[in-house]
Amino acid sequence: MMRAWTLPTFYVLCGSVAAAGLILTGSPGAGAVLLAVFVLLGAAHSPLVFPRSLGALEAQRLSAVDGKPVVYWRPGCAYCMRLRMRLGRRARQLYWVDIWRDPAGAAAVREVNDGNETVPTVFVAGRPHVNPDPGWLRERLSS
Known part of the structure; x- marks a missing residue:
């Protein structure tokens, strides 16, 4: 069961790290957009869409x-x-x-x-x- 969530979790974690980097360098808007994109990618690859x-x-x-x-x-x-x-x-x-x-x-x-x-x-x-x-x-x- 956990294997089904590996890729979506990876997307969300990578997006969180990248967004945090952008926010810390002074681009909170870009960080929020990037995080939203990665969360959507995670949702699209999750078992939830099926x-x-x-x-x-x-x-x-x-x-x-x-x-x-x-x-x-x-x-x-x-x-x-x-x-x-x-x-x-x-x-x-x-x-x-x-x-x-x-x-x-x-x-x-x-x-x-x-x-x-x-x-x-x-x-x-x-x-x-x-x-x-x-x-x-x-x-x-x-x-």
């Missing part, structure tokens, strides 16, 4: 019932962030599984990616798609 993560088994069970895709992701992944942002509000129509929190999710991803934890891996109708185009996934959600 819908609530489920366990892999629960997500698979729910997907079998209603047919919604399952997205396996991990915090700090630029491709996962791209997919999440490009899906917008439609991201909440998917089941999200954080592979760093769920060993069964990580195993499911390794099984279809030759032992690698390549994310995002999206299962649509039981078929895996590695790093799919967000537009393609949006079309699947619309139909």
